[in-house]
Amino acid sequence: MAQIRAENVEKHFGHVQALGRLHLEVETNEFVSVLGPSGCGKTTLLRIVAGLVPPDGGTVYVDGEPVTGPRPNTTLVFQHFRLLPWRTAEDNVAYGLRLRGMAKRQAREEVRPYIEMVGLEGFEKSYPYQLSGGMQQRVGLARALAIDPEILLMDEPFGALDAQTREVMQEELLRIWNATHKTVVFVTHSIDEALVLSDKVVVMAARPGRIIETIEVPFPRPRPTNLRADPVFAQLRTRMWELLRTTEPEETGVAGG
């Protein structure tokens, strides 16, 4: 049974139809990427799956239960970080643990490995305004991982990172995903990133936001670092590029990420 099942999901904002009759299934422990042009409803989809906003039509089921609100086993990594400006980096990472009743000191202990994982040692005591955009993004990432959720919804989680950091983070994410059997829904603007990371890529189109194609990624894991040299990779890449281009007539290409 699929762990996440979105059936006929619709969402309007005024006269904008953000999502129209969208179907999506994500299996337990599956890694699914969502590709789509800007404004096609990716963030809206994640917010609905997270239970933060109700859909206007249709239902999302998680573990067979209809979603009625936020659930403790699901965490959303926000596109624009959303750190608490009055808390230090380490206390931001510890936010979820503190909410679960953990004492401050213990929570700080507990989050240390995550801070190291995202490469922020030495910045534990910095406030968000003292961190670069990429660093803030990594704080948001560590905050989500620190509560060890079963379902990880990620909204362009590496969008603000440089190429090197991005690759390191991709590897870390795969390692954690493997070790802890999470289910991941990963929004990205990068076709390569989607292909390197996922079991399945869904491509969306806008107005109304919907899924126009679901592509299984055939590469066995662990995947080699020279995956990009594989002719199948190039083939899938071209296919997705074409899909995105046809969905986006008013723009010149895929939004960079």
Add this chain to the structure above:
Amino acid sequence: MVGVATDERSATGGRRAVRLPSRVEERLWWASGLVLVVVVWQVYAMLSTSSLIVGPWEVVEATGDLIASGELWEYAQSSALSFAIGMLIGSVSGLVIGLLVGRFRLVEITLDPYISALYATPLVAIIPVLIVLLGFGPLSKIVIVSIFVFFPVAINTAAGVKEVPRDLLELADSFCSREMLTWRDVVVPSALPFIVTGLRLSVGRGLIGVVVAEFETAVTGLGYLILSKSRRFLMAESLVPVVVLMIAGFVLYSLLKRVEDGMLERRRGL
């Protein structure tokens, strides 16, 4: 005289000149401003033929006398106690009501007419009535100060709570935060600079409350001291409590201003 606050300053801060004066320059101008006014006042008093015009030196002498006689200390204590208790009650209740008004739309709709109307009312108008009701003791003074302090705190707190970024409230939601914890982690810290602004603006109002209440009750306090001395045409002595009030107001106001600036500094990112 006291530079009355006209700066209902927003979080975005004011405009700045292109070339900022240096720290030393700033200090120098600040000090010369003070000295200049005192000197002009002294010269004017010396040139004046009226015995009712007293200069700063006479005020200093009068201060010495009032300290020696113990009067200043006694009356200042009485005023300070009423002010402190009133400030505490007024700001705590203002804080609670402000939080509720800011967070719950229906509370806002229900209370808004009263808060707006009373905030716009010159509250000194109700002082004689309150004194008749509450008597000539410290209770009247405390209640009056509380009422004066309540409104700026409540109104600024409510404004601050309404400014809490929705994104952060959704973040709290996404981590399944309970309402009370969202208040602790997000709502109150986010509104805190506004709350401090409210406190800062209420200092001046609280002091007005004490003094006017003391004029009316005419039993004790710095207000009473001003009244009794000026009625006997002891001009220098009646100015002493004025200076004391001025300094107290200035110190409290500046302290809160610093707290506020420190907070805004730490969250420039938002």
